[in-house]
Amino acid sequence: MTDPLSEHRETCVVLGYGRIGRRVARALAAGDNGPVLAGVVARDAQAVAADPAVRVFADLDAALATAPDLIVECASPATLAAAGSDILVAGVDLVALSLTAFADPAVEARLREAADAGPGRLSIPSGAAAALPLLRVARKAGIEKVRFRQTYLPSHWAKISGETDALQFTGSFFEGSVRAAASRFPFNLNAAVGVALAGLGLDDTTIELVGDPAIGNMRYALDIESLGAPIRLDIGPYRDRPSEGPDHTAYSILAMLAARSDAIIF
Template sequence: MNQKHDKHALRVGIAGLGTVGKTVAKAIDAGIDGLELAAVSVRDASAAAAWLADLNCTPRIVSFDEMPLYADVVIECAPSQLLPKIAEPMLRAGKTVVPLSVGALLDHMDLVEIAREHGGQISVPTGALLGLDAVTAAAKGTIRSARMVTRKPVTGLLGAPFLEENNIRIDDIKTPMRIFAGTPRDAAKGFPANLNVSVALSLAGIGPDDTELEIWADPALTRNTHTIEIDSDSARFTMTIENIPSANPKTGLITALSVVALLEKMRAPLRVGT
């Protein structure tokens, strides 16, 4: 049975019920003032229906094209290649899209123009990163350099297209190994499930072609670690975050919590942060 609709609530849709999607769904279902879990889009409707049945209020299961009829904002938690199919109907309807596959945006920047034309918005969450407020502020002046170094446990990097294409084996490494040095634009293609954070950093700062990025596989690590170094005319800062992996080793636990925090801000009477 579908939940009772509060006409004043922000109706949230979730596209994809993987680790992040389920965490966000549970958080909204547990109760966030001003938010209502209204709809989900999934590949396997029967499996989703069985999982959703345990929630207090069951959202509709709809297609990507139907999502704008039931949701004001959709959280994209799906494989990156599906981002355009999820985002475009919402943006054309003047709605909001919160993408987790931020790297896919670089190949589909036409979505930004669609949002502009129809009054929609793409709202990129901080995700597994930190300090995007400071980077965004610094970018209002001049950022001279932006650098990010990511270090991950081996299990969080296995299967990345870049490793497969370049025949780089990390399964049995015993010491830290640098597996990539380049830009977020290149990393978005080579590590689509891992480096959305670097693209988010680049979009907040000086762009995906001028931001420097290194990726290390480290067999001694148990946490996904990102260090940002920014040098600008207003501030110089270095920040490091160590994220505990979720059930999906490629994604940190804080990613889903970041989405929940962003949703809360949309209807909060007090907003903290830029």
């Protein structure tokens, strides 16, 4: 008897070849459960030279010309803002990672409109926070409050903000909406934006940014009030985390891709 799930494997293009895009592309090229890697779109084609089995497209138009089933965006907020709608309109499903693009209300409206119109579908992986399914359930039941807390070393906050004085990032230095925070740190709050999109939205989800000299690397804390019951999720800090991983963001993408063809879906 022929297994209907094995008759067709989707084709996937990875847009962006940084740390996360490279991990996703290599896993798909190795034949892990999920779609077939059609190739990557990389700003620096030489960066892919170490992976001869990976095809490099000259640009996004060249990738779309091969009619892939889906594109995984691992590039930048600017790339998602510029290309996301075109990908969806072309009938290609889009897995979006650079979620801080949604901090711009015009970009958020454009992406939502394109996703509503289709035919491509927009999917958002759980990422480093690993909480989107939980928020989806809570939203269905009724969410009263969502609060996210993101902690880095003060020196890390200073580095990503372009500041030289790390002392200003010691302790709790920001509390407000996710939209305001993501506008200030557009490359480091994708997990927070994902939490907001799955829950109460960017304007009604509260975030606290903290600098802790003793943290070692990072910590996320999520508090949800739903049905009168508090829910709390803590992630990190990692113990002796190497520079290349573990990376829950990359694995959340791979899990989402594998689920597209799984016989049992969680």
